[in-house]
Amino acid sequence: MLAADKVDSTTGLQMAYLKMGAPRSYQPLILQYPPLLPGDGKAILGDALRWAKTIEADIAYLDPPYNQHSYAGNYHIWETLVLFDQPSIYGVACKRTDVREKKSPFNSKEKAVQALSQLLRELKATYIVLSFSNEGFFSIEELRSLCEVRGPTLVLNHYHKRYIGAQIGIYNPKGEKVGKVSHLQNSEYLFIVCPDRSSWNSLKRALENGPAEKVYIQTELFT
Ligand SMILES: C[S@@+](CC[C@H](N)C(=O)[O-])C[C@H]1O[C@@H](n2cnc3c(N)ncnc32)[C@H](O)[C@@H]1O
Numbered sequence: 001m002l003a004a005d006k007v008d009s010t011t012g013l014q015m016a017y018l019k020m021g022a023p024r025s026y027q028p029l030i031l032q033y034p035p036l037l038p039g040d041g042k043a044i045l046g047d048a049l050r051w052a053k054t055i056e057a058d059i060a061y062l063d064p065p066y067n068q069h070s071y072a073g074n075y076h077i078w079e080t081l082v083l084f085d086q087p088s089i090y091g092v093a094c095k096r097t098d099v100r101e102k103k104s105p106f107n108s109k110e111k112a113v114q115a116l117s118q119l120l121r122e123l124k125a126t127y128i129v130l131s132f133s134n135e136g137f138f139s140i141e142e143l144r145s146l147c148e149v150r151g152p153t154l155v156l157n158h159y160h161k162r163y164i165g166a167q168i169g170i171y172n173p174k175g176e177k178v179g180k181v182s183h184l185q186n187s188e189y190l191f192i193v194c195p196d197r198s199s200w201n202s203l204k205r206a207l208e209n210g211p212a213e214k215v216y217i218q219t220e221l222f223t
Pocket residue numbers: 046047048049063064065066071072104105106
């Protein structure tokens with residue numbers, strides 16, 4: 001998947017492909033192991049809501065979908081590479097037909113509140129880290145309230161270049177520009193939730209020495 005990502009002929013999402021192969025798509029496919037941390041690990045592929053209760057961790061990192069766009073549909077090629085099957089397909093982007101049935105509660109605003117609350121409530125972890133964008137279903141205040149049910153929460157904001165479609169503007173299938181570029185940056189929030197007093201105290205001590213990364217240009221401490 002990492003190698004394929006370097007030679008694809010899309011602008012990011014797998015909703016359409018560039019008519020003339022992108023220059024990078026002519027590069028060789030180089031398969032390399034991703035950098036791994038030392039020691040043993042375990043990977044589980046499954047519904048986070050199904051697994052939340054059974055996992056115990058130092059850090060639970062949650063990076064759920066932010067909005068109605070389904071990852072299974074937008075990145076269907078990765079689904080197929082992982083499953084390595086020959087699915088039935090539809091449409092100009094040749095998406096897997098099964099992505100139409102695979103629905104995540106995180107892609108619906110009403111269901112996502114319930115799903116996120118459940119995850120935050122059930123996870124057994126010293127720290128819970130939630131990643132969310134300011135262009136998703138919830139405001140920073142709504143997310144903070146959801147997190148604080150579980151414990152004191154630190155919010156970090158990292159400004160980020162928006163997705164490539166936002167940089168180049170919107171075009172119709174004839175190649176005509178139909179929309180304007182609005183803004184080029186968005187905020188990526190990290191909510192660090194401390195379910196118990198000792199993790200909160202450790203986090204505060206760590207912050208006294210300054211955030212580890214300079215990229216966090218705005219922090220807010222909620223007690
Ligand atoms: C914002 S993406 C993050 C992906 C990954 N962290 C990354 O940076 O490449 C959200 C991911 O959550 C997955 N997802 C959606 N609903 C889920 C659920 N109920 N349980 C587990 N994963 C889910 C999507 O398929 C997608 O891969």
